[in-house]
Amino acid sequence: MYRLNYQGLEDLELLAKIGEQDRQALGALYERYGRRVFALAVRMLNDPVGSEEVTQDVFMSVWRRGASYTSKKGKFTTWLFSIAHNRTIDELRKRRRDRSRENADIDDHLDVQSGDISPPDAAVAKSEYAKIRAAMQKLPTEQKCVVELSYFKGLTQTEISTKTGQPLGTVKTRMRLALKKLRTALSNEIGAQA
Amino acid sequence: MTETKDNKESNENFDSRFENLASYVLGALDHAEERIAVENLIERDPEVQAEFEELAEAAYLLAITVPPLEPPASLKNRIMDMAGQSVPTRLVEITHSDEKENGRTGAPWWRRTFQSGIAVSAAAAVLVVVVGSALGYQNNQLGNEINALRADLATESVAVADLQTELSKTLTDSENRVAAMKSEMKVMEEDFVATTEMVVHQEEMVSQLGIANNALRQALSDQNWLTYASTKEGYQVESWLAGNTQQVTTKEPTASGLIAVRIIGNEAVFQVHGLPQPQPGYAYTLWLMGNGDPRPVAQFDVSGIGSATVAFLLPEPLRFFSTVVVTQERVNGIGTDPTGTMVLSSQTN
Numbered sequence: 001m002y003r004l005n006y007q008g009l010e011d012l013e014l015l016a017k018i019g020e021q022d023r024q025a026l027g028a029l030y031e032r033y034g035r036r037v038f039a040l041a042v043r044m045l046n047d048p049v050g051s052e053e054v055t056q057d058v059f060m061s062v063w064r065r066g067a068s069y070t071s072k073k074g075k076f077t078t079w080l081f082s083i084a085h086n087r088t089i090d091e092l093r094k095r096r097r098d099r100s101r102e103n104a105d106i107d108d109h110l111d112v113q114s115g116d117i118s119p120p121d122a123a124v125a126k127s128e129y130a131k132i133r134a135a136m137q138k139l140p141t142e143q144k145c146v147v148e149l150s151y152f153k154g155l156t157q158t159e160i161s162t163k164t165g166q167p168l169g170t171v172k173t174r175m176r177l178a179l180k181k182l183r184t185a186l187s188n189e190i191g192a193q194a
Numbered sequence: 195m196t197e198t199k200d201n202k203e204s205n206e207n208f209d210s211r212f213e214n215l216a217s218y219v220l221g222a223l224d225h226a227e228e229r230i231a232v233e234n235l236i237e238r239d240p241e242v243q244a245e246f247e248e249l250a251e252a253a254y255l256l257a258i259t260v261p262p263l264e265p266p267a268s269l270k271n272r273i274m275d276m277a278g279q280s281v282p283t284r285l286v287e288i289t290h291s292d293e294k295e296n297g298r299t300g301a302p303w304w305r306r307t308f309q310s311g312i313a314v315s316a317a318a319a320v321l322v323v324v325v326g327s328a329l330g331y332q333n334n335q336l337g338n339e340i341n342a343l344r345a346d347l348a349t350e351s352v353a354v355a356d357l358q359t360e361l362s363k364t365l366t367d368s369e370n371r372v373a374a375m376k377s378e379m380k381v382m383e384e385d386f387v388a389t390t391e392m393v394v395h396q397e398e399m400v401s402q403l404g405i406a407n408n409a410l411r412q413a414l415s416d417q418n419w420l421t422y423a424s425t426k427e428g429y430q431v432e433s434w435l436a437g438n439t440q441q442v443t444t445k446e447p448t449a450s451g452l453i454a455v456r457i458i459g460n461e462a463v464f465q466v467h468g469l470p471q472p473q474p475g476y477a478y479t480l481w482l483m484g485n486g487d488p489r490p491v492a493q494f495d496v497s498g499i500g501s502a503t504v505a506f507l508l509p510e511p512l513r514f515f516s517t518v519v520v521t522q523e524r525v526n527g528i529g530t531d532p533t534g535t536m537v538l539s540s541q542t543n
Contacts, residue, residue, distance in 0.1 A: 023274055023277050023278060026273070026274070026277050027270065027274060030270055030273060031270075034265060034269070034270065035262035035263055035264055035265065036257065036258060036260070036262050038262075038263050038264075038265040038269075039260045039261060039262050039263040040257050040260050042260075042263055043260040048265075051265075052265060052266065052269050055265060055269060055273075056269060056272060056273050056276070059273045059277075060273065060276055060277065060280065063273075063276075063277045063280060064280060074246075074247050074250050074251070075247075075251065075254075077254055078247075078250045078251055078253075078254045081253070081254050081257040081258075082219075082250060082253070082254075084257070085221055085253070085257060086221055089221045132255055132258060132259045133259055135255075136256075136259060147220065147256065150217070150220040150221065150222035151220045151221070151222075151253065151256050152256075154221065155222065156217075156222050156223065156224040157217045157222045157223065157224065158224045159224075160222065172213060172214070172216065172217060175216035175217055175220055175222065176212070176215070176216035176249070178216075178252075179216050179219065179220075179248075179249045179252035179253065180248070180249070180252065182252045182255055182256070183248055183249070183251055183252035183255070186252075186255055
């Protein structure tokens with residue numbers, strides 16, 4: 001009997017299978033991106049248990065809404081991680097409102113050990129991570145700061161303006177410049193990731 | 195330095211359509227209505243869409259700066275179990291299309307199912323069970339959908355309420371600004387009226403000053419002021435040297451003068467107007483004649499307009515002299531008789 005090799009399917013092919021209620025396709029996507037989604041949530045929430053819930057919500061969202069994905073929403077990975085990021089930010093702000101916990105600094109998380117990753121994945125991840133981190137390090141401090149506060153800390157632009165004492169317009173400009181520089185520096189990496 | 199340049203470039207290329215895109219991508223917008231506005235822009239503006247995709251890809255790069263972490267194995271099992279209890283949104287469409295592909299489109303599914311009368315009873319029994327299960331399942335799904343819609347509605351309601359509050363605040367601000375502007379305009383109008391009045395007043399003052407200036411010029415050229423000046427201090431004019439009297443003999447037709455004598459005592463003032471400047475080395479000399487030898491009583495120069503006022507002591511009352519003469523004599527060279535050019539002479543009264 002023919003057995004479909006889900007690991008060999010492209011992301012969009014797996015999404016099509018999800019539209020056909022194929023749970024194995026969802027499992028394949030989880031195997032492909034689950035660790036990164038979970039890591040992002042841990043990075044932002046600093047809470048593995050809460051991050052499991054977030055990861056679960058993200059993949060259930062893919063399960064329910066995956067069939068409605070179109071290329072108009074950008075590349076699949078972009079779409080997937082925007083869902084993950086938005087869901088984590090919602091959780092982060094909810095917790096902040098409850099004043100239940102504080103986040104640690106970004107550099108604490110950048111040094112998280114990836115001991116659970118399988119060796120080949122770890123090598124690839126280390127290579128990608130090194131390049132992207134190098135690109136991040138090249139950003140001017142002010143630009144890096146607003147990106148870290150917004151993307152990883154979940155602060156709004158007004159909160160960043162208040163916290164740093166920078167005018168709101170400057171915060172917006174720095175966010176945009178940082179993203180564009182990062183995009184330019186790693187345009188080849190994006191192609192490889194997509 | 196680099197960022198200053200970047201900012202400058204960014205300001206030069208500033209486009210308000212892109213203003214909130216990066217914040218949207220980074221999840222940093224403050225209000226739901228801002229997110230909705232950005233999403234609408236992305237939907238309808240291809241340039242914004244392109245910029246959004248570029249920034250979103252950069253945000254994805256931020257996500258993968260975090261080294262992957264292995265979640266607990268139980269997480270995948272939970273997700274797969276939940277997926278088994280939930281249905282992707284396209285499931286219903288797929289079922290219908292499958293029916294069409296199988297060539298069963300000639301009649302509705304329920305008509306096809308019940309075409310055989312024999313099968314009706316059995317089918318009815320099965321139908322009750324199937325429909326019951328399906329309805330229960332569907333009911334559960336609908337319940338979930340309704341809950342999700344309620345949650346969305348609640349979120350939207352909050353956003354709408356925020357928007358209404360914001361609009362109300364904006365409207366109030368605008369009304370206040372309009373009121374303030376009206377007030378400022380009123381003040382400006384009042385200032386304008388006051389300024390106009392001031393200008394008119396100043397113009398009137400300038401006009402009056404002009405008139406006064408002309409009057410002063412006239413008075414300066416009018417020898418009556420001499421008379422006024424002399425009589426004011428207790429003098430009376432006893433000898434006119436006016437050009438329009440027959441008593442005057444003059445080679446200078448514009449010249450005129452008078453001698454005013456103080457009412458008490460022997461002090462006198464000779465005033466003259468309209469004389470030319472004397473020749474170099476010469477000065478004007480006033481002589482009293484007709485009572486013995488000529489008496490030089492004063493030597494004087496004239497001002498730029500040919501005027502002079504000279505005080506002198508009368509050797510005897512003026513009525514004892516018959517003639518007053520003005521000549522040009524050498525400076526410090528006055529003799530016993532006039533020798534120089536006579537410029538003005540007159541009989542005394």
